[in-house]
Amino acid sequence: MASKREKQRSVEESERFLNDIFSGIQDGISVLDKNLNIIRVNHAMERWYAHAMPLSGKKCYEAYHGRSRPCEICPTRKTLQTGKLAYEVVPKIGPKGKIEGWLDLYSFPLIDRKTGKMEGVIEYVRDITEQRRIEAERDRLFNLSMDMMCIVGFDGYFKQINPAWHYILGWTEQELLSKPYLDLVHPDDKKATLAVQRSLTKGNKVAFFENRYLRKDGAYRWLSWTASPVQEEERSFAIARDITWQKNAQELIKKEHDFTAAVLNTVGALIVVIDPSGRIVSFNKACEELTGYKAKDAEGRRIWDFLLTKKEKTPVKHVFKDLVAGNFPNRHENYWIAKSGDRKLISWSNTAIVSSKGKVEYVIGTGIDITEQKRAENALKDSEERYRTLFENAQDVIYSVSAKDETITALNPAFEKVTGWRRNDWLGKAFLSIIHPDDLPVAIRTFQQALAGKTPKPYELRIRKRSGEYVQGEFTSSPQYERGEIVGEFGIGRDITERKRNELALIESREKLRLTMDHIPLHIGAIDKSGKFILWNKYSEKMFGYTQKEVTGKMPAVNVHEKLKDAVDVVRTAGKNSIYDKEVNLKHKDGHMIPAHLVVVPYRDPSGKIMAYYGFAEDITERKRAENELKETKERLEYILGATKTGIDVIDSDFNLRYVDPAWQRTYGDPFGRKCYDYFMGRKNICPNCGIPKALREKKTVVTEEILPKEGNRVIEVHTIPFQDSDGKWLVAEFNIDITQRKRIEEMKENLIRDVSHELKTPIANAKMAVEMGERAMASRDLGRILRAHKMVSENIDRTKNDIDTIMKAFALGQKQVLKKQRISIKKAMNEVLRVYMKEIKSKKLKIRTAFGPIADKLIADKANFRVILSNLIDNAVKFTDKGTITLTSSSKGKNIEISVSDTGKGMSRESLERIFERFYKASSAMPGVGLGIPICEQIVEKCGGSIEVFSAGPGKGTRVVVTLPKR
């Protein structure tokens, strides 16, 4: 008896214990019978629906939703129909039928173990209001769903997808868009999916359709679909939610036990009961399945001894201590380590069972495995952050407008950049006031569309900038939802001012180009790579005489050039410098040449390859004619002025011009009423060295010099002569004599004297210093040094003497000289000169080669002069050749004799060759001689009616001088 009573008490205790757990769970549990009558609820439900108490005996829709009929979408009814788990998010209805929040509602079938029949339904309810609120917040801000949203074509392809697709399934956007979505559907679900697809094309909406999609890593995800077709667009808008973790949960709770245990086990939630020492008292089925530990193995052990990660042991102990201390309920998340080593993230709702004495007897943890959900959430967070970054950094303006009062509720930083306003200037202000008055109809229409749940087609609005200007914006907007209700418009605006301007400019320029092409007096043509014209404007017909028809695609560009070479040059230059720009002669069809200003530019493809050449040519015949006329006039004028070399003008004491020589007037224009300094010199004040005041003061002629800037800095000598007119007034007459030429000669003379003096000074200075060196050497009795100094002195004196001789000759040549006509044998003359240089030739071991043509020996000329020429040439050859050969030749060339002297010596640089005929030019001052040899030869040869040429292939490559003289 006693044992029976004990057993009875034990059963009662067990019953009480289970009841305590049932009641203590933080999530709501409600048991319904098949007719939707509430049979039993836990404390959480009583707390939530305090206004509808008592709950037991009422219909669920009545108690929970304040309705008189069952709800249309109800997971419980679904479970009753199917006998399977159903899930739905349902609104939490408050006392006055107001939506207070949102609940996750799982309904599990309640099966009688004995009969196997469904007795009713267990609703497991979790308050997700807070979660929802956060979601809504996020949606409001980002208008991006954690759900996979897409537009699906009736053709079986995705048309558009949001980033969630990538985050959840791992495929890239491209991969998803490039193949029929059926390819990704689990083979077992294809048939059902096809059926849904067909249904959509017929215009039926689809809700909660579930199928499995292949993830990139090979796993399948369960997706729950809601789709709505737009038949006229032949596509559907669809939202898919990853419900894999719910599906997994479903599998966990396939088995049930007795009433209470069933509740505890069926819910699929983890339920663990722990005593105040931390030892597990109860470990439900879900816990077993999640962890891999059997209840009998787990019970009696402390959770932190085997289920927690090292890191979380201490925090969980704290949570536990808190609960034992009476601070419950609470919530937290932590990991459990399964027997297999897998980590599972669990979201716990904890509470404690308190004894009648107020002492905590047990702690009950109710948990849900949120590993998968967390993973998805993390993936989403990424996308949220991305979106936030996008929002903050977007070039485009992102905004939202409230439906309630049409005020702007959100603006991103781009707004400030684009408009110049501060965001605070407009947040909370009516959005219509920032829009151009003319665009208000569009703004209002699109806003209303958005509020009606439609997404308006992209539209353009002008937005008022802070500066008062308007910026052209292209907008896309959509309704903004909050808790399923449209609360406003969400949109993106892009500044297209520049684009518009460019578009306009493009249209304008195209139009302009077309007009230009045909109407302006300019040849416009283009040639392709083959060199044939592909473009030939109207004016070209007139300018060149060829019609468009005979040119386009047929005529090569060469036809309008004088020579093939010219055409090649144009293309080559344009290709190399990207432009050819020159005045050239172009050929008319009839063969006459057209002076033209030709500009050719290459046209390149994006890779830089030249595809064509565009050419523009202006006929400058007229301009050339005018230019020539002007030139002629100028020349005539110069001739007149040059001939008289005088110009006369009369000026009064106030510098007013009274008379100007007509020849001057042609250059300077009408002198009437002008001051002399303005008229001649372009000055505003009297010239600094003006002779007029002095001439008038002293009544004497004053001579000054002026440079005329308007006539190429011509130098004139001004003789200012004062005189009295018939009224007794003093005036001056100026006689202006051109002394430019005289000045030039004077300058040349000065240069000559300076050059000569430098030439003479150098050897003299050297000699003087060598003498001093010799003196020092004598003091030290250094015989070698004495001799060296002596040699230097004598050499420098010789150099001086030679220089003086040459200079004297040069000056003598400047004087008039009577050339004698003497019979000369070239061979004989050459030998005579060579004899003078024999000593040096021998010391340098130079070879002398001669080649005289028999009939090229006789010459009639001035013998002395001819010798000067030969001496100079041979002198240079010997001087500048250290080894090798000197070759002398003479040959007959018609009426002329050609004499050449070639050497294998130092040769000459290009610069030296160009300057060789300059007096005193020497490639180096260290070179012997004055630098007059070749100029003297030139002078003599020219006097004799011949010519002289100097050749050298470069320094070190020898020199060849060729003198051509008439035979008589």
Add this chain to the structure above:
Amino acid sequence: MRKILIVEDEKDMQEIYRDLFEGQAKYEVDIESGTMPALRKLTAKNYDLIILDIIMEPIAGDSFFVYLRSDNKTSSIPVLVVSVLGPEIMEKLRRVDHAFYMQKPVTKEKLFEKLDDIITG
């Protein structure tokens, strides 16, 4: 010992300079016959003074002077122009601070006097 670089392209003058500086211990002298070798020397060695001839090819001494003044490394080295050209050549040179002039011919006595002046003064 003070270091002097002589830029002079005439063989005779080079020999005379060599003779002038022989047997004295005050100055160490390098003689270069052209501006290019002189530049090479200037980058390799620090000189206290440059003696410069003006009539030289291919780069005339005056151009070389301008170059010396434009290069930070050489802009403050005193330059003594020794030339047959008259003192007016100095007017053609710019930035003639630290620039001195002597007309050829120069005597040993005068040259050393000048060098002492420039280097110690």
